[in-house]
Amino acid sequence: MDEVNAMAKAGETVGKAVGTGIKQARHGAKRAGETGAVLSRQAAARAERELASRGYSTEELQEIIAQRATGKSRKELAKQAKQARKDWEKRTTESRKRLAARIDPAPVKKRRWPWLLLMLVALGVAAAAIALTRRPEELPLAAADDEPWDSHTPGTTPPRHRAAAETDGHQEPLTVETPKANPPTP
Secondary structure, eight states, X not given: OHHHHHHHHHHHHHHHHHHHHHHHHHHHHHHHXXXXXXXXXXXXXXXXXXXXXXXXXXXXXXXXXXXXXXXXXXXXXXXXXXXXXXXXXXXXXXXXXXXXXXXXXXXXXXXXXXHHHHHHHHHHHHHHHHHHHTOOOOOOOOOTTTSOSOTTSTTSOOOOOOOGGGOOSOOOOOOOOOOOOOOOOO
């Protein structure tokens, strides 16, 4: 049992030591970060003073560094970077579409022109049926006594008044003809 107690005490002491070490490391990292920030601000201020003493501003220095490194101005580099981003986006979009098509191919589209042809034929048949059913009404044949072929010949009876259903929409003026006497035939 002494061994169990000894191991438990050893675990506790090691745990305390590790906890203390981690705490000290965190505090040391925090101090180092703060010190680094202060020193970097001091270095930046010193560098700006030295540049100003030589007649350069920070913007001019950036332009000079870009010119020496690439042979292009910062404006040209920005334009080139913008174009490169645009090309990259275009290529990645196309690649994604191709990959999606490989993973899940689109279903084959059905042809619709046979249905269109069938619809046109059906419309033609319907139009022909309507045209054939809308024939003009036929007038009943008149009896030979009702109206002579030539009603304007002298010695014939004037035409009788037609019924409203028998008219074709054209009304003839009412004229009264006086019957002429037929000469006696020998």
